[in-house]
Amino acid sequence: MNLLQRIEHWGDMHHPRWMDIVRIALGIFLCIRGLQFPANMSDMMADVNANLPMPSFALVVLGHYIFLAHLMGGILLILGAYTRIACLIQIPILLGALFFVNSGQELFRPFPAWFVQVLVLGLLVYFLVAGDGPWSMKEPDRRTGA
Known part of the structure; x- marks a missing residue:
């Protein structure tokens, strides 16, 4: 059993049901941010271009x-x-947002954007390791085909 299979097995065995509610809330939050993103795309392009010039x-x-x-x-x-x-x-999107977009903003204002980004990044890393949980559509098992 290689390392990835051991991590997947550990995540499947140690996944409380209440974390599925957190996973669903995270998914809803990301969908809302995705739907809001086109309205703010020009601001993101200006911030990224100021920190990391790109074509x-x-x-x-x-x-x-x-x-x-x-x-x-x-x-x-x-x-x-x-x-x-x-x-x-x-994960790469949030790392880029932390390091390139919000690096120069004030850190101690009420509910700073970087705090939300760190929280979402932490949850994404958790679900990367822990997996989907019991309340989910199961991925097909590649070994059995079921």
Whole structure:
């Protein structure tokens, strides 16, 4: 049994049911952020371009990737289908937001954006390890085909 299989087995054995409610709430939050993102895409492009100059086409591709990843990843998290893949797709977005977009903003204002991003990043890492849980659409088992 390799390391990934052991992590998956541990996550399946140590997943409380109440964490499924947190997973569903995280999925809803990411869907809402994905739906709000097109209205704020120009602000994100300006922030990213100020910290990390990129060609305009790359910024447009990045913006569309973030929109689709939040929307589809949120739906997958709500359903509990392919949870680890959905989390893996979301993590680079949040790391980029932490390091490039919100790095210069005031840290101690009420409910700072970086606190929410760190919380969401922590939950995504947890669900990357723990998996989908008992209240989910189960992924097909590759070994048995069921």
